[in-house]
Structure formats: structure tokens, C-alpha cells
Amino acid sequence: MSNLKTKIYKGMNKVMLDCETASLFVAQKDYSKLSILNRIKLWLHLLTCKHCREFARQSRSITYYMKVLGSINENEPVHKLSDDQKKHIIEEVEKQQYTN
Amino acid sequence: MKILDTPDIAKWVDEYAAGLLKRAMFKISDTEIAKDVVQDTFLAATEKLHTFKGESSPKTWLYSILNFKIIDYYRSKARQTVSPASQSLLKFFTETGEWNDPKKPRAWEDDDSHILDDPDFRLVMRNCLEALPEKWNACISMKYYLDKKGDEICQDLGITPTNLWQIIHRSKLNLRDCIETNWYNDH
Numbered sequence: 001m002s003n004l005k006t007k008i009y010k011g012m013n014k015v016m017l018d019c020e021t022a023s024l025f026v027a028q029k030d031y032s033k034l035s036i037l038n039r040i041k042l043w044l045h046l047l048t049c050k051h052c053r054e055f056a057r058q059s060r061s062i063t064y065y066m067k068v069l070g071s072i073n074e075n076e077p078v079h080k081l082s083d084d085q086k087k088h089i090i091e092e093v094e095k096q097q098y099t100n
Numbered sequence: 101m102k103i104l105d106t107p108d109i110a111k112w113v114d115e116y117a118a119g120l121l122k123r124a125m126f127k128i129s130d131t132e133i134a135k136d137v138v139q140d141t142f143l144a145a146t147e148k149l150h151t152f153k154g155e156s157s158p159k160t161w162l163y164s165i166l167n168f169k170i171i172d173y174y175r176s177k178a179r180q181t182v183s184p185a186s187q188s189l190l191k192f193f194t195e196t197g198e199w200n201d202p203k204k205p206r207a208w209e210d211d212d213s214h215i216l217d218d219p220d221f222r223l224v225m226r227n228c229l230e231a232l233p234e235k236w237n238a239c240i241s242m243k244y245y246l247d248k249k250g251d252e253i254c255q256d257l258g259i260t261p262t263n264l265w266q267i268i269h270r271s272k273l274n275l276r277d278c279i280e281t282n283w284y285n286d287h
Contacts, residue, residue: 019199052205055205055276058276065216065225066244068213072216
């Protein structure tokens, strides 16, 4: 009987993920590179672990925030690249041509 | 065939520098670095002028050089070594792989898309990104700012896919923790 218990326990361990691996799978899933077996394992883990569910939700939020951040320009408008700055670039270009 | 020389480059600077800088600043948050990258673009253009055959417009040609220069910048960032302390997951997980109690993800209030309308929140986000090791920051920026696919990033930065997932995983753990500490715990 205890032999059966050990077998069940070992079997469970093969199926159950720890949180560290589960959170890695969550990050990996964004790339849809997760095997079917690992998807099932992750799904089972997320069913029972509210912290990892929270991590998955926040991970999605962060992905979304990053994408939006990439399209927001916080810097001052740049259409006024000053004449001095343009002159500086031209000078550098001429310097380079001179040395060539 | 028309031979191009300095006056043309000067004309291009006048015509395209502002547009190139605008593009660069969407991809690189640091203004000074973005300006350097634009300057490098014109220097590279001068050097390679003989390869420009006029098959594409100068504008297209300059933008393609700029894209290379932006990737170059992230590539050099990605070459920075990451300290073992940052690599370690022991801050987040116990040895048996369970969440460390203080680092357990807690529910975020008003975690919605409108939060990005708040400049203070955006500042927290950007600071948290800057706090990541340079290599991770480069991977994350290429993924989301340059909108690159995973295998392109691996190729550009010379890392394996497993490596990239680990970096994304660790970056997400750190970002999550940093946002919670500096935004949700402070409010």
C-alpha cells in the first residue's frame, strides 16, 4: 500500500510544476514555444496556485505596458533639431572625408 | 551616373536629420544617445556613399542605415556582463522552487490600460526598465520597442532561445517586483 502511495507521489511530482518553473513557462508561453505537455502542466499548476495566476496576469500587463511605452515619446518635440546640431553633424562628416 | 559628394550629405542632413532623430527617439529613450546614433548614421552614409546607387531614395537608404545603428547600439548593450547576484533567482524563489514570501505576487489595484495615461506611472515603468541589467534591457527593448521576433533577437544578439526565455523570465520577475514596490506600495 505504501508502495502505491510512493508511486502516486512520484507520478504527481512528474506532473506538478514548482512555481519557479511555472513562472518560466508563463514567460515562455508568450512565444508559443511551449510543448503540449508543458502547457497542460502549466494549466494544472495555475488552477491550484493563485500567486502564479497573479504573476501570469501581471506578466501580460507588463507586456502590454511595454508595447505602449514604446510608442509614447516623452522627450521634447524634436522637429526643432537646432541648426547648431545640424552644423555639428556636417562638420563631423567633413572631418571624416578629410581624413579618408 | 551622378557622383555624390559633401554638399549632398549636407543637404541630406538638413532634410532628413530631424526625421531620423524622431525615429531614433522612439527606439532609444535616451535623447543624447539617439542624437549620437543619428550622427553615426550620417558618418556611415558618408563612408559608404560609393555603394549608394540611387536605386532607392536617399531617405530609404538613410533609414535602413539608422536601423542597423539602432540594433548596433542594443547589441553593444547586450555584451555587458550580468552580475551573478542579478542572475540568481534565490531572491524570488526558495530552494524548492516556491515563491519567497515577501516576493509573492499580490493583486494590483486598478491594473488597467488607463494607468499609462499617468506620466508618474510611466516614469516608474521607465525607471524599472533602466534598473535592469543592460543585457536584459537590450533584449526587452528589442522585443517590445523594435517589435522584433524572438529568433531575430537571438540572431542579432548571438544568444540561444533558452537564454532569451530566461532573460525575459528574470526581467519580468524584476519588473513586476519593481512596479509593485515603487507604485502600488507607495500609493
